[in-house]
Amino acid sequence: MPLLDQITITHRYATLPAGFYQFVAPTPLDNLRWVSWNQPLAEQFGFSHGAPESVYLLDALSGTVSHDAFKPLAMKYAGHQFGIYNPDLGDGRGLLLGELVSLEGVVFDLHLKGAGQTPYSRMGDGRAVLRSTIREYLCSEAMAGLGVPTTRALGMMVSDTPVYRERVEQGALLLRLAESHVRFGHFEHFFYTEQYDQLKQLADRVIEWHFPDCENSKKPYLTMFENIVQLTADMIAHWQTKGFAHGVMNTDNMSILGQTFDYGPFGFLDDYEPGYICNHSDYQGRYAFNNQPSIALWNLTALAQALTPLIERVDLDSSLEKFTPRLQSQYSAQMRAKFGLFTKQPEDGAFFSESFDLMETAKVDYTRFFRVLSCLDSDGTSSLVDLFDDRKLVDRNKAVMWLNQYLQRCEKEKLSTSERCEKMREVNPKYILRNYLAQQAIELAEQGDFSLVHTLSDVLKAPFDEQPEYDYLAKLPPDWGKKMAISCSS
Numbered sequence: 280m281p282l283l284d285q286i287t288i289t290h291r292y293a294t295l296p297a298g299f300y301q302f303v304a305p306t307p308l309d310n311l312r313w314v315s316w317n318q319p320l321a322e323q324f325g326f327s328h329g330a331p332e333s334v335y336l337l338d339a340l341s342g343t344v345s346h347d348a349f350k351p352l353a354m355k356y357a358g359h360q361f362g363i364y365n366p367d368l369g370d371g372r373g374l375l376l377g378e379l380v381s382l383e384g385v386v387f388d389l390h391l392k393g394a395g396q397t398p399y400s401r402m403g404d405g406r407a408v409l410r411s412t413i414r415e416y417l418c419s420e421a422m423a424g425l426g427v428p429t430t431r432a433l434g435m436m437v438s439d440t441p442v443y444r445e446r447v448e449q450g451a452l453l454l455r456l457a458e459s460h461v462r463f464g465h466f467e468h469f470f471y472t473e474q475y476d477q478l479k480q481l482a483d484r485v486i487e488w489h490f491p492d493c494e495n496s497k498k499p500y501l502t503m504f505e506n507i508v509q510l511t512a513d514m515i516a517h518w519q520t521k522g523f524a525h526g527v528m529n530t531d532n533m534s535i536l537g538q539t540f541d542y543g544p545f546g547f548l549d550d551y552e553p554g555y556i557c558n559h560s561d562y563q564g565r566y567a568f569n570n571q572p573s574i575a576l577w578n579l580t581a582l583a584q585a586l587t588p589l590i591e592r593v594d595l596d597s598s599l600e601k602f603t604p605r606l607q608s609q610y611s612a613q614m615r616a617k618f619g620l621f622t623k624q625p626e627d628g629a630f631f632s633e634s635f636d637l638m639e640t641a642k643v644d645y646t647r648f649f650r651v652l653s654c655l656d657s658d659g660t661s662s663l664v665d666l667f668d669d670r671k672l673v674d675r676n677k678a679v680m681w682l683n684q685y686l687q688r689c690e691k692e693k694l695s696t697s698e699r700c701e702k703m704r705e706v707n708p709k710y711i712l713r714n715y716l717a718q719q720a721i722e723l724a725e726q727g728d729f730s731l732v733h734t735l736s737d738v739l740k741a742p743f744d745e746q747p748e749y750d751y752l753a754k755l756p757p758d759w760g761k762k763m764a765i766s767c768s769s
Contacts, residue, residue: 283339283348285325287380290350292388292460295484298477300352303374305342306395306405308438308450313337314729315416315736316434320456323381341436341452342374342394349376353397357471358464358531359581361565366471368464368531369399372407375460386488388460389433392453406442410721412451413732414765415542417720419455421712421739422539427517428510429539430457437724449725457538459489463582464531470585482589489536500589505598508579510537512602515575516609520617522548522645522711524568526558526765530578544765547711549756550642551635557714557765576602616706617649619699624691630684637681641667644755646711652685653703656696660686708742709753715760716752 292300316331330336338344342351353370360368373392380386392415393407412435422429433454440450461481469478486493486503496502514537518525525532526544534540546557553569561567566574579602583595614631615621638648643666651663660682667678692699712735720731738749 283336283346285327286348287325288348288389289378289380289386291378291386291484291488292354292375293350293352293377295480296477298355298474299481300354300370300375301398303351303353303394303397304345305351305374305391307341307343308436308440308452310439311337311341311343311436311452312438314413314435314437314451314724315732317420317432317736319740320431320433323383324379324387325382337436340376340391340434340454342376342391351376351391351394353399354460354465355399355468356462356464356531357468358462358529359467359578360529360531361561362577364467364471365531366468367399367401368468370397371400371403372397372405373455379456385458387431387456387458390455390457390460392455393451404442406440406450407453408442408444408448409437409451409724410448411543412437412453413721413724414545414717415453415455417717417732417735417739418542418545418712419539420736421742422523424740424742425517425521425708425711427521427523427539428514428537430455430534432456457534457536457540459485459534459536459538461485461535462531462540463533463535463578463585464529465535466582466585467530470588475588478585478588482586485535498590498594500586501591501594501598504583504586504590504595505601507535507537507582508598508602509605510535511575511579512605513537513609514539515572516606516613518571519568519610520613521708522551522568524548524555524557524566525571526561526566528566528571528574528578530581533575533578533582546714546763546765548645549713549761551638551645551648552642552762553635553639555762557763559765572603572606575606613706617703618652618685619694619703620688620692621694621702622692624688626688630688634681634685637667637677641678643667646708647755649703649707650709650753653700653707656700705743709745710738710742710749712739713756713760714763714765715756718760718763 313331321330339346351374353374355369357366357368373390374394376389376391378386379389396405416432416435419429419432423431433456436452438450441447442450482500486499490503490506493499493502524546532541544558548555555568556564579599648666663682664678720735723731738746738752
């Protein structure tokens, strides 16, 4: 039985009027083959274990051969890029093939990234290169492993088609799954073109598909917006506590479901540096790590403006005022869990500030610090002090004093040391997708060796587990691998 016959596929976005999208057939690539297939994720939709060996499935999912199950379309949207409104955006290299329905009845968009030119390509070639495809494949799955709301990667393919960027690279395809591909920029497009009927129609469908509880509200559009504010705040709290910098928080890269979207020049913190900039095109630091909360609010304000034909301004402003308290609440809860401090004490605010000041001064690795802190029950206190002492940037006594202060604070918790540390290891990862690891995987892959891609994919699915055979992937980056600034080019 053909593999696609086992899968439930719908086309609800294609029921919207033509002004929302244009149907586009994918442009095939040369000598296409699988790089990776996410079997645990695929099984949630009923794909069999034979899928990775299926030429039929490869041809159908890549658009090499047209298939009646799919209706490929390119979405139209707009957005603010680095604070400047750009009306000429849309799916320039990706196509929505349809929606997959999971075995539990949850609907996910199936999106093919790198599928070729569309009417919204803006003179681009519509392709994705192997380099950026590997980065998105690995990071979206790494974020899922960390418990961060995110799009997912179903599979990845590589070809012999040359793609011209700063150099000639291999064309590749990514199969992306998301509960929605509707972005803030979708609403902005209809607002700024004064297509208010279409704006309302989009809002109605978003409520129907994603926020059905809003239908019973006295002000359904306002309740929808309040949900978006809350989900965005929750996502940013995850980013800030996990040390993740997105790099390109344009409104066209913001999901209405608060899911991390469009992985480009992202980066996880190495040495703790609040002003870390991972995008080498971000000359002003607009999207620096510590700016992400304020930029998220800026983007929500832009979305609010687009929704003014549907929602009173006073209501929108009231909803926006809830963003910061929600973010602070979520951030505080997650950060307390990272420190293993589950009760609130009057001195905690000052203690947290002192902790981060010390980490910044000593340039201590963010992820390593919290993981070592989580292992005091097994490794003792010397490993933590050594994190500071090795840097020679702060006096060892300062680190010892901080540690003693932390241990005194822990005595106010009801948990034993082992119980506290066990809980901390559940939220403080040992493994993250450091940029230098992604770069090593890319360099090997460009030589035809995908072993590190597969290894990282497996390890990052369980980032909190010890996995001692992969200790080398938890090492601190070499000097060349720190604070890598990544290009948007893909």
